[in-house]
Amino acid sequence: MNETPTVRLDCREDVCPVPVLRTKEAIAKLTPGATLEVLTKDPMATVDIPAVVHKAGAVLLSMKADEENETATFLIRRP
Amino acid sequence: MQETPQELAARAILPALRGLVARELVREHKFTHQKAADLLGLSRPAVTLYARGLRGRAIELRRRPDVLIMVRDMADGLASGEIDVRGLMTKLDSAATYVLRKGYACDLHAQVDPELKGSGCNLCMTAPFPCSYFHGWKVEPGSPTR
Numbered sequence: 202m203n204e205t206p207t208v209r210l211d212c213r214e215d216v217c218p219v220p221v222l223r224t225k226e227a228i229a230k231l232t233p234g235a236t237l238e239v240l241t242k243d244p245m246a247t248v249d250i251p252a253v254v255h256k257a258g259a260v261l262l263s264m265k266a267d268e269e270n271e272t273a274t275f276l277i278r279r280p
Numbered sequence: 281m282q283e284t285p286q287e288l289a290a291r292a293i294l295p296a297l298r299g300l301v302a303r304e305l306v307r308e309h310k311f312t313h314q315k316a317a318d319l320l321g322l323s324r325p326a327v328t329l330y331a332r333g334l335r336g337r338a339i340e341l342r343r344r345p346d347v348l349i350m351v352r353d354m355a356d357g358l359a360s361g362e363i364d365v366r367g368l369m370t371k372l373d374s375a376a377t378y379v380l381r382k383g384y385a386c387d388l389h390a391q392v393d394p395e396l397k398g399s400g401c402n403l404c405m406t407a408p409f410p411c412s413y414f415h416g417w418k419v420e421p422g423s424p425t426r
Contacts, residue, residue, distance in 0.1 A: 215346065218413035222349045
């Protein structure tokens, strides 16, 4: 899905558990219908970010892994 | 005096983190010292000392945004009932390991053990990051968390 995110959160310099906590706070600040793109190099993010999205009542639209740059990109929408 | 990183964590980092969580509960969540003490598993006088910044001052963590985001998460979790004192212990332990791993306690460690200064010590920084942080969550049925 190609969608321009409303908010972009670059967590590539952060390590566990900071990317997930920054994502959690960013979701809370989203207006309904807005989307959030999160970039991270944290290897556990592929487990923890879907969990925090679920707990926050948001929707994970996509999760892409860029293996060359060791970066995962998440697109999240607040309903 | 020689002190292991874990001894440093027990003596300085964990009290500092507890203090920040106590202050967050009192200042942001407007809890009484007694209510904060109940949530933290501490005595009321201990919370009073933490809230006034008279305890947990050995290491300065208030200017570390990455640490403060963990502190807010812990306080929010306690305030909402998402975590209990056991969950808090898991998160505090992980947060203390994080502080060590990021090298935030190296200056303090070198004050205690001057031989460390200039020694190239990177013992803490080679340890794995504390991904057990989220084990403090209460897992709900159907949640994809581990």
